[in-house]
Amino acid sequence: MKKSMTITEIAKEAGVSKSTVSRVLNNKTDVLPDTKERVLRVIRAHQFQPNAYARSMSQRRSRTIGVVVPHDIDYVFQNQYYMEIQRGVLKALTKRGYYALILCCRDMKKAFDAVLQKRVDGLLVISPLYEHTPQINELLENHVPLVLVGKAPASQKVYQVCVDNYVGASAAMRHLFELGHERIAYINGPHFLPSSEERRRAYLDAMARQGYPVLPGMVQEGYNSIDSGYQTASRIMDAFPDVTAIFVASDYMAIGVMDAIHDRGLDIPGDISVVGFDNIQMSEQVTPALTTVCQQIEEKGRVSVNLLLDLIEEVETPEKPVVELEAKLLARASTGPVSVKTAKKC
Amino acid sequence: MKKSMTITEIAKEAGVSKSTVSRVLNNKTDVLPDTKERVLRVIRAHQFQPNAYARSMSQRRSRTIGVVVPHDIDYVFQNQYYMEIQRGVLKALTKRGYYALILCCRDMKKAFDAVLQKRVDGLLVISPLYEHTPQINELLENHVPLVLVGKAPASQKVYQVCVDNYVGASAAMRHLFELGHERIAYINGPHFLPSSEERRRAYLDAMARQGYPVLPGMVQEGYNSIDSGYQTASRIMDAFPDVTAIFVASDYMAIGVMDAIHDRGLDIPGDISVVGFDNIQMSEQVTPALTTVCQQIEEKGRVSVNLLLDLIEEVETPEKPVVELEAKLLARASTGPVSVKTAKKC
């Protein structure tokens, strides 16, 4: 640390020009080994590190990316999904020597500011909603390097990393069918979330394929909170006392569903089986452990960072803009065969 | 957005000098209203925002602070405590127009890099351990604006925002005494965490004051994870079948303790009462809801940010460097009176 050094003082002390110090700092080839060693010695002696912002200015890039989470901060910093995404993102970013600026606001204003002020080289947008389509399009028109994480709302040719919701939800339904369930209710995520529609479609298609009836009220919409899962499940159990399984579009809601079932003195999976979606950490900790569809959350963060940095560094333009990760079913303890007792009722 | 503008182009288009544009941008007083309006019109027309890093260079401050979390990233981004701290920090930072750089690494190397590269104007260190004392001292010697969040390991006169662990833990013990408990076990946090010692002392003092025996093995150390709470509680219940209450130094461990109790077919609080510490969000969601000591996590983040920014902006030097927030007991459903059945055993 010592007193704050600059490249000029290092140059003077090493008896070379600033240019040479800069070359050493940036590991350029054409520097005489002797010179290089002499400069390095001075640098080390003073624990010198070049001013990052001066560097950004002349290099015209900041090695910083904006991690945009277009939702309310209270919601985001309480939701394990975002934590795990951030973990994957931060790890990958660190590995490639980049910094992150968390830009958390519903209307994406802070994202635009960061771009206009040249704070960031590119943007990662986590779970955009339909309502963010105009903003995303504006960024694209301005050629801001951009990768969406999660199902994209836009139909654009924008880079995005997501999970195959349809395949994942279908696997969940197949699992329930194999256990003998026919009376299966579904709790969807918010309609303004692009992934919800795909999961709902998978549920409906699966039920139709089996020829099982989907009565009005057997499909409900929740708001991704534990509490909302609780409320919605209660409504379903009131209306359909004979459901033997509930497929839920998110783990948080599924945990609320489990609470509601337990509060009625029913057993999971003895009386009702529950399947979630996401595989957040909590899904393994609840009792019984929740059967769920794995979103590969951390992996999604990792992949999208590498895609974005390749875009920024122009390493190569990936052929197709959509990376679709596999969504696999994780069968745990919250699902089981239809019990004799329950089956009789049907 | 349009093409990337600079202050020079704005100046030309408005028919003034760069100096004047700069004055308008920074809301300096002495600019003729007419001139100001003319400049503003051009700025708005181009959605111009000045380059943040150029600004940082000449102003010699970045309006960015480093949020240092000296622990492993996998641990941090999975722990609600850190999420809630981050929430309070981000909110307060945003309100005062600052940006945050998350610097997450055990040895604090990234924090030093950020300081040397002048990326940040100051540092917030979240939950430092004893082992970080040398690093903290080095930062202080170099006059880096610094605020520690959580009990400080150093004896220095360093600014810190923490909760009164002793008072909080004492309140928890008093609560158990009032419910008639005498046979109370204690699970401490890791010894390398400065707060652990205070909580342990409060437990021991309280037991001694009441004259209740603390047998060897009734005080154990866990590692702040759900699993570690589970393991430790099991050991305690094996050795002391007659404990009627367990006081646990963190909510995560307390949740594991609850699992362990339930897995033995025992009731909470019917057979054993459990008290946690922290009041993370999950503590309210488990069944039964956990009685715990509230850390005011988000508030801690808010207060420390404002302290740090005051330090940086030299608004005023707060009189005493240690801000100690109140730690209040939140009595919920996991504690109850000693049952007749159990009491007899004693």
Next chain:
DNA sequence: CTGAAAGCGCTTACAG
């Protein structure tokens, strides 16, 4: 292989 000069986009005294 190395240095002098220009430039990155701002702000800040200094004149006037």
Next chain:
DNA sequence: CTGAAAGCGCTTACAG
């Protein structure tokens, strides 16, 4: 009230 100049700490052609 406004402008010209210097400076913030780097990097990047351009010479040599």
